[in-house]
Amino acid sequence: MKYSIYAFIALLGFLGLSLMNVNEYIFFAGFVILQFVVLATAWNILGGYAGYVNFGVPAFIAVGAYTAVVLFKSISAPLVVQIIGGGILAGLLGLTVGLLTLKLRGIFFSIATVAVVFILETVVMNWRYVGGATGLQLTRPQDLWIFDTYTRMLFFVMAVLAIGSVSIARYIQDSFLGRGLRAVRDSEEAAECSGVPTLKIKLIACTISGALMGIAGAPMPMYLSYIEPTATFNLNYSISALGMPIIGGTSHWIGPVIGALLLATIQQVVTVTVSNELNVLVVGVLLVLFVVLAPDGILGLIKKWKQSSK
């Protein structure tokens, strides 16, 4: 029961914040940070819990974003429909990639995810309806619900999505599915022989993970009032989406949250003060350092520190 109370308080907190009279920049930056919470949490469901590394995060984000664009452009779909549509299609992509490669070794799955990024990017670049290589301008609808600006509304929507995805991750972790995924990660062979339907479980995780990434991507076109392929399909998303859970800690749902909040905030600071490239370098270096020195992430370090101070 405790978690739901925290989640509800967090929800109220975000709502309150979006209605307060504070600097608009908080919502610009906050949207991005919360988006990374969703991405990191989504990545961890397959990467941390099951041990399959998705390098093709931008493909799923892009499916979410471009589905939103198509829905918006064709039937003026409201934001909620865009998000659901994006999630469903991205989930289908996850299922497809999974069916193709989850029977093979982990690295083949990872390489396949990179392949999907490039193939989809090439398709989108040649698709006039969504703007092709030059991109598409979009006009935001006027519906602001109870908020002062569209950005504030998007910020709150992303907060809801973040809390939602973390709740899903938490539910999975404590369920049979989580137990099975952990078994698959530790020893797929032994899991099979212990009655775990390993392929089915991997496919479920892959689908959910993909869907959540699509949901994170769907509000992006409205946030930017613009969409174009190069930035949307940028592999930089991958290093962040995988670095954040690894740095935060992959075995528990709170790891990706810690990693995302910490790193995305650092990234915002670095991008504004120094340069855009440097923020990728920061994630890359931290990722390598943690993978080598502290494989259980910040959560692992906290655990060790607690144990030694007993």
Next chain:
Amino acid sequence: MISLDLLFEAVLFGILLGCFYAAVSLGLSVAFGLLDVPYVAHPALLILGSYFTFLLSKTGIDPIICGLLLMPVFYVIGIALYRFYYETFERRSSDTGVRGLAFFFGIAFIIEVCLILVFGVDQRTVSATYIGSSLEIGEYRFPYRMLVAFGIAIFLTTLLTLYFSKTFNGRAIKAVGQDEGALRLMGANPVKIKQLAFGIATAVNALAGAMLIIVGPVEPAMDRIYIGRTFCVVVLAGLGSMSGTLVAGLILGIAESIVMMTLGASWAPAVSFGLLLLMLGIRPQGLFGR
């Protein structure tokens, strides 16, 4: 409909391109195909080789010579990298899959970003007497730089194939991927053998990187598309097949060349990645794999 002439020219160009792709993938064929190391940083090291060649060639040395000179340097880098990977990940079993992959992915990104910070995002080229002019046979023009790359590619592939079949160390490398135990019984140290193999794989990258910048301009983000090309070749060939790498490279080269001619250059990245996905879906062991 495409004229037969144009098709023929595309195929010829594809053969040259394909041999080049094969040579560029040889290092990965060894590191991943034979040794099972999740070496996703291979293309990044390839581009690094290109940039080192660029720097060295500024002193006036011919790019090919630069590549050759860089080989021992990269050999040492390869040994150090494998040693580090082995000590940190392979030794302590459990969960190596994720950590090893994440490690090399991180290394690839770090290399790419450092290159951007040092050299900027602009393309870099080298100059040499054979770059810029072409050999004309009848109606067809073969750029000299492509012929040079073709020559180096054949040279490297032959050298490696001979090495792996004729020398003791080479055969040990081929064996260590399949049966470490037997190798140990023969008195060879599997770790030292794998180290040697990784060193060779990375050294090959130095020369391949030189070839890359001879064939065309290079920019830091190129490692991303070369993930597709190199892994496509290695998967198409089948893990552990050296000679298969050449055939696979040719298939990819010709396919890409034809697609570029018919649909345009923007579809080129999709060819290697598409072929890769296709192979993974219908025949993951590749054409010649074990």
Next chain:
Amino acid sequence: METILEVNNVVKQFGGFTALSGVNVNVHKGERLGLIGPNGSGKTTLINCISGAFTDYEGAIHFNGQDISKLKAHERTKRGIARSFQIPRPFSSMTVMENLLVPFAFVGGKDGPEQQAEAMEILRGMGLADKAFVQSNQLSQVELRKMELARAMAAKPKLLISDEAMAGLSGNEVDEVLEILFDLNKLGITIIMIEHIMQAVMKFSERVICLDAGKIICEGTPENIVKNPDVQRAYLGD
């Protein structure tokens, strides 16, 4: 005697190499069957075909009268076939108790307090009760072997295949594991034991089958097997 497992003319090839060339075995319910043979004779391949690690073999395998040849490994586990692995494969991020709760959850369908109590009983029977909440990557070799067997037991098997559970253990440790296997058999579980430690096989088995180069070359009581010239030749060479 009731037949619990029927292996009919199983042929398994890896590319050009034939690992099993027409193996026929009938295992009786409650039997203690020993499976021996030199390295590379196909013992583990046979086990992999029975457990479902391989499903692309020729021939048929029937369990409790039903054809299981097309079933995946986890489905066979649910039908009642459990195995341990030659090199132990613990779920290393989990405690011993959590290791056992996986088969309880996926074969039995529940992993609540009742199942935890059952798990403790199994562990007690193997002398592992005090390690129940220790992370499995902290266990010693013999403890890992026992946990493998405990985890197999948590799947409530009717047939247990023990794949070289005693390899590398000391004399005392071998006896410990042997006693566990005897106890399990007394509960009615059919046990197929693959071992290289001849004394253990002789002590344990009611019947022994010897494999060599993918074929069964001899079948009989332990005493007869040891005297058989084909068996001696297989192990010692000509």
